[in-house]
Amino acid sequence: xxxxxxxxPLVSIKSVSRRFGDVQALEQVSLEIRQGEFFALLGxxxxxxxxxxxxxxxxEHPDSGSVTLDGNDLLAVPPHRRPVNLMFQSYALFPHMSVxxxxxxxxxxxxxxKREIRERVDAVLATVxxxxxxxxxxxxxxxxxxxxxxxxRAIVKRPRLLLLDEPLSALDKKVRAxxxxxxxxxxxxxxxxxxxxxxxxxxxxxLADRIAVMSEGRVRQVDAPVPLYERPADLFVADFIGAxxxxxxxxxxxxxxxxxVGLLPCPAAPDAVGATATLAVRPERVRLGADGVLVGVxxxxxxFGGTTRVAVDVTGLDRPLLATVAGAAAVGxxxxxxxxxxxxxxVLLDRx
Amino acid sequence: MxxxxxxxxxxxxxxxxxxxxxxxxxxxxFNAADTPYRWDGFDTAWYGRLFADRAIREGxxxxxxxxxxxTALSTVLGTLLAxxxxxxTRSKLLDAIAVAPAVLPDIVLAIGLLAFYTAVQFTLxxxxxxxxxxxxxxxFVAAVVRTRLAHxxxxxxxxxxxxxxxxxxxxxxxxxxxxxxxxxxxxxxxFSLSIDEFVIAFFTxxxxxxxxxxxxxxxxRFGVTPEINALATLLLAVSFTFVIAAQRLSRxxxxx
Numbered sequence: 002x003x004x005x006x007x008x009x010p011l012v013s014i015k016s017v018s019r020r021f022g023d024v025q026a027l028e029q030v031s032l033e034i035r036q037g038e039f040f041a042l043l044g045x046x047x048x049x050x051x052x053x054x055x056x057x058x059x060x061e062h063p064d065s066g067s068v069t070l071d072g073n074d075l076l077a078v079p080p081h082r083r084p085v086n087l088m089f090q091s092y093a094l095f096p097h098m099s100v101x102x103x104x105x106x107x108x109x110x111x112x113x114x115k116r117e118i119r120e121r122v123d124a125v126l127a128t129v130x131x132x133x134x135x136x137x138x139x140x141x142x143x144x145x146x147x148x149x150x151x152x153x154r155a156i157v158k159r160p161r162l163l164l165l166d167e168p169l170s171a172l173d174k175k176v177r178a179x180x181x182x183x184x185x186x187x188x189x190x191x192x193x194x195x196x197x198x199x200x201x202x203x204x205x206x207x208l209a210d211r212i213a214v215m216s217e218g219r220v221r222q223v224d225a226p227v228p229l230y231e232r233p234a235d236l237f238v239a240d241f242i243g244a245x246x247x248x249x250x251x252x253x254x255x256x257x258x259x260x261x262v263g264l265l266p267c268p269a270a271p272d273a274v275g276a277t278a279t280l281a282v283r284p285e286r287v288r289l290g291a292d293g294v295l296v297g298v299x300x301x302x303x304x305f306g307g308t309t310r311v312a313v314d315v316t317g318l319d320r321p322l323l324a325t326v327a328g329a330a331a332v333g334x335x336x337x338x339x340x341x342x343x344x345x346x347x348v349l350l351d352r353x
Numbered sequence: 354m355x356x357x358x359x360x361x362x363x364x365x366x367x368x369x370x371x372x373x374x375x376x377x378x379x380x381x382x383f384n385a386a387d388t389p390y391r392w393d394g395f396d397t398a399w400y401g402r403l404f405a406d407r408a409i410r411e412g413x414x415x416x417x418x419x420x421x422x423x424t425a426l427s428t429v430l431g432t433l434l435a436x437x438x439x440x441x442t443r444s445k446l447l448d449a450i451a452v453a454p455a456v457l458p459d460i461v462l463a464i465g466l467l468a469f470y471t472a473v474q475f476t477l478x479x480x481x482x483x484x485x486x487x488x489x490x491x492x493f494v495a496a497v498v499r500t501r502l503a504h505x506x507x508x509x510x511x512x513x514x515x516x517x518x519x520x521x522x523x524x525x526x527x528x529x530x531x532x533x534x535x536x537x538x539x540x541x542x543x544f545s546l547s548i549d550e551f552v553i554a555f556f557t558x559x560x561x562x563x564x565x566x567x568x569x570x571x572x573x574r575f576g577v578t579p580e581i582n583a584l585a586t587l588l589l590a591v592s593f594t595f596v597i598a599a600q601r602l603s604r605x606x607x608x609x
Contacts, residue, residue: 060511080514093512097530107516158516 017066028218041209049218086160092151094139101135239281261317266344278352286346287324293341382582399583412568420547423486431494455492463556477559494539501535538602545595
């Protein structure tokens with residue numbers, strides 16, 4: 002094993018900003034990526050995640066801030082000398098070279114002996130499950146196979162850091178699920194730190210150990226998938242990750258007071274009493290039919306097989322409350338129902 | 354069998370209109386008689402006479418020298434120009450100016466070049482024609498390579514850099530091979546345009562070394578001889594070969 006230990010910071014990004022004309026692509030971004038982890042940069046398009054990835058690869062330079070890898074300044078190193086490899090969204094396979102030539106390209110640049118190149122190419126082809134396709138040209142491969150070649154080409158150099166730009170976006174749904182598992186297995190097997198850029202929150206949640214949620218050039222929250230889902234730090238994260246019921250009101254000692262609606266259950270927040278805040282509660286935490294505090298009319302029932310989503314119109318709220326129940330719903334459209342949740346299942350956000 | 358459609362009639366007439374003069378030319382080049390008013394039977398004698406003619410032979414050599422030199426220069430310049438335009442500028446104007454010599458009327462280019470050569474007191478000769486042909490050749494190569502570049506994924510070069518290649522190595526190993534079909538098609542085009550170019554060559558030639566089209570022009574002033582027909586037929590064969598080869602290559606380009 003190497004002298005690097007899992008959990009130690011590998012990459013340290015400090016106050017990085019980048020501006021393109023009128024657009025602030027990155028604004029004072031600071032992040033730490035740990036040795037050996039699977040890290041995701043998640044956000045809607047235009048949030049700056051790709052710019053950050055390109056800064057790590059060396060194709061873009063920040064206006065200010067610093068980036069270190071293993072404690073050394075990364076920004077001073079040109080892209081071809083960085084121990085960092087990038088898997089491009091388009092895969093960027095060289096069309097005039099065979100699969101094995103594509104994979105060997107980076108090793109040849111490092112002047113690795115011919116014999117060792119052959120061994121390492123064979124080994125990586127076996128790792129990604131492409132043994133036997135070494136002599137094919139990229140245009141003779143399927144989308145999933147091309148992606149495996151791109152992955153093999155990026156990991157064969159054993160980089161300290163592997164960057165993946167929207168790795169699954171070009172694949173159809175079935176292959177995507179397969180590759181998702183494959184990526185996780187591979188990351189485990191090769192022990193390289195992965196940073197994946199994606200706009201797909203489910204992809205990020207299922208792949209990554211930790212996720213940085215970005216919006217408008219800023220990092221909103223960095224957390225593991227479960228805390229990110231259960232304890233979003235702000236309104237953007239609460240709304241972007243999964244479905245959420247959001248209600249704004251004034252915090253009191255008994256709950257959240259919402260005009261025309263009443264008192265809603267919310268976690269105790271003695272220091273926030275009197276402040277305006279937004280309450281976020283996940284649909285699967287919302288209970289129907291019990292002796293709930295709210296009364297509403299069922300507007301819509303959607304059956305997904307394992308679960309059912311029920312939308313309930315509550316007088317005074319501009320959006321219907323969503324509730325997810327296991328199995329089929331006991332209520333139908335037009336039924337009156339009571340709604341509530343336990344205060345500890347909700348989160349108070351953006352207190353002012 | 355497919356049903357006959359009346360729409361084939363205008364199509365056929367159009368092709369006839371386009372190619373009848375050329376067919377007449379080719380047929381007449383094999384005419385034993387020395388006038389187009391009579392058919393004395395099939396004969397290849399005019400081709401023999403053609404190769405014996407010193408003026409034509411020298412004209413042909415001059416033309417090949419000019420075409421080869423102009424093609425070499427314009428292929429290098431045009432390729433670099435296209436890559437530079439695509440990678441380092443977003444100016445539509447620069448783009449348009451780069452390919453303008455390809456669409457400018459020949460006579461404009463010819464007069465302009467002659468005026469320029471006179472102004473800088475450049476002696477006229479094969480070299481002045483060669484440079485003149487390089488002007489429009491570069492524009493054609495740049496235009497063809499530019500089209501090819503639009504089809505090439507820009508991240509290929511970044512991938513090469515990412516895998517440890519220097520900028521120079523990337524240009525040789527990745528950029529040039531992916532542009533090769535376009536570069537070759539551009540070169541073939543520049544060559545075939547140069548060998549039969551008359552107007553610009555006529556203006557920029559010195560008194561000593563006429564190119565083949567100029568030789569032909571001075572010969573036909575005294576009437577078209579069957580010898581000229583034979584020569585034109587040969588030129589036709591060469592041009593066709595080059596144009597078809599260029600087209601094949603650019604089609605190959607798209608499939609990559």
